[in-house]
Amino acid sequence: MADRKIDPETGTETTGHDWDGIEELNTPLPRWWLWTFYGTIVWGVIYVILFPAWPLVNGATSGILGWSTRGDVAAETERVALSNADMNDSLVAVDLAALEENEDLHRFAVQAGASVFRTYCSQCHGAGAAGVQASGYPNLLDDDWLWGGTIEDIVYTVRHGIRNEDDPDARWSEMPAFDGILSDEEITAVTHHVRSLSDLEHDAEAAAFGSDLYLDNCASCHGDNGLGDRFVGAPNLADAIWLRGGSQEAIEAQLRAPRHGVMPPWGERLGEAEVRAVSAYVHGLGGGERPASE
Numbered sequence: 208m209a210d211r212k213i214d215p216e217t218g219t220e221t222t223g224h225d226w227d228g229i230e231e232l233n234t235p236l237p238r239w240w241l242w243t244f245y246g247t248i249v250w251g252v253i254y255v256i257l258f259p260a261w262p263l264v265n266g267a268t269s270g271i272l273g274w275s276t277r278g279d280v281a282a283e284t285e286r287v288a289l290s291n292a293d294m295n296d297s298l299v300a301v302d303l304a305a306l307e308e309n310e311d312l313h314r315f316a317v318q319a320g321a322s323v324f325r326t327y328c329s330q331c332h333g334a335g336a337a338g339v340q341a342s343g344y345p346n347l348l349d350d351d352w353l354w355g356g357t358i359e360d361i362v363y364t365v366r367h368g369i370r371n372e373d374d375p376d377a378r379w380s381e382m383p384a385f386d387g388i389l390s391d392e393e394i395t396a397v398t399h400h401v402r403s404l405s406d407l408e409h410d411a412e413a414a415a416f417g418s419d420l421y422l423d424n425c426a427s428c429h430g431d432n433g434l435g436d437r438f439v440g441a442p443n444l445a446d447a448i449w450l451r452g453g454s455q456e457a458i459e460a461q462l463r464a465p466r467h468g469v470m471p472p473w474g475e476r477l478g479e480a481e482v483r484a485v486s487a488y489v490h491g492l493g494g495g496e497r498p499a500s501e
C-alpha cells in the first residue's frame with residue numbers, strides 16, 4: 208500500500224490504495240448531498256418525537272402531538288354529527304305536514320332516510336324498495352298503501368311497526384281463517400268473485416254466487432267494492448296490485464290459512480329524527496300521498 212498523496216491531475220487526495228499503479232481518488236461527497244443527508248436525519252428525529260413512529264407490541268410510540276388516524280376520523284365524525292344536529296333537531300320539531308315545504312330540511316331528510324333505508328329496511332323491502340311478494344313484503348314504490356300513504360301514516364307505521372309483540376301501539380288486524388267457516392265450494396266461489404273485482408279471468412256464475420258470500424264475510428274489512436280498508440290494513444282487492452298474489456291458488460290459500468305480515472317497530476331503535484327521515488324517503492318513493500283534506 209502506497210502513502211496518501213495529492214493527485215496532480217485533479218488536486219484530490221488519494222485513498223492510498225494502489226493496484227499495479229492504479230490509484231483511487233478520495234473524492235469528497237458534494238456539499239449539497241451531505242447537507243440533505245444531515246437534514247433527513249434531523250427531520251427523522253423530530254418526526255419520531257412528534258408523531259407515532261416506533262412499532263411496539265400493541266401499537267406504536269404515540270409522539271407528543273398525540274395525532275392519530277383514529278383521532279382524525281373521530282374529529283370528522285364529530286364535525287358531521289354537529290352539523291347534522293341542528294338539522295335533526297329541526298326535523299324532530301317540524302310539523303310533518305309542512306316538511307315538504309321546507310326544501311332544505313326535506314332534502315336533508317330524504318338523503319339521510321335513504322341511507323337508513325339501506326341499512327335497516329332493505330333486507331325485507333328490497334334494496335330498491337320493490338318488496339318481495341313471496342314473503343308478503345310490500346312494494347313501497349307504488350302508491351298503493353295497506354295502512355296509509357301520508358307522511359303521518361308512514362311515520363306511525365315505521366315507529367310502531369305492524370303486528371309485532373314488542374310495541375303495544377303496533378298496527379294490528381287479523382284476517383280470519385275461512386277454512387271450516389265456508390265450504391270448499393264457497394271458498395272457490397268467493398275467490399272467483401275477488402278475481403272479478405280486478406277483471407281477472409273468472410267464472411261469472413261462480414262469481415255471482417260468491418258475491419253474497421263476499422258481502423257477508425269480507426266486506427267489513429275489504430269494503431263492499433273490494434277497495435280495502437286502511438284502518439285494518441286490509442288490501443285493496445280491486446286493483447292489479449297483490450300483496451300475496453292474485454292467482455286462484457294464492458287467493459284460496461289466503462282464505463284458508465291467512466298469512467299476516469309482521470314488521471318490527473323502529474321508534475326506539477332509530478329515534479325520532481331517523482324515523483322521520485326514512486319516512487320522508489319512503490313517502491317520496493310512493494309518489495307522496497297528501498292528507499285527504501288538501
Ligand code: HEC
Pocket residue numbers: 323324327328329330331332343344345347351352353354355356361364365369440467468469470471473485486489
Ligand atoms: C322484518 C322485515 C321488515 C323490515 C326489516 C321492515 N319492514 Fe316494513 N313491512 C314489512 C311487512 C311484512 C309489511 C307488511 C305488513 C302487512 O302485511 O300489513 C311492511 C309494511 C311496511 C309499510 C306499510 C306499507 C303500506 O302499504 O302501508 C311501510 C311504510 C314500511 N313497511 C316501511 C318500512 C321501513 C321504513 C323500514 C325500515 C326502517 C321497514 N319497513 C323495515 C316487513 C319489514
Ligand code: HEC
Pocket residue numbers: 343380381382383385397398401421424425426427428429439440441442443444448449450451452453458461462466467468
Ligand atoms: C278482519 C278483517 C278481514 C276480513 C273479514 C277479511 N280479510 Fe282479507 N285480509 C285482511 C288483511 C288484514 C289482509 C292482509 C294480510 C297480510 O298482512 O298479508 C288480508 C288479505 C287478503 C288477501 C290478499 C290480498 C293481496 O293483495 O294479496 C285476499 C285475497 C283477501 N284478504 C281476501 C279476503 C276474502 C275473500 C275475505 C272474505 C271471505 C276476507 N279477505 C276477509 C283482513 C280481512
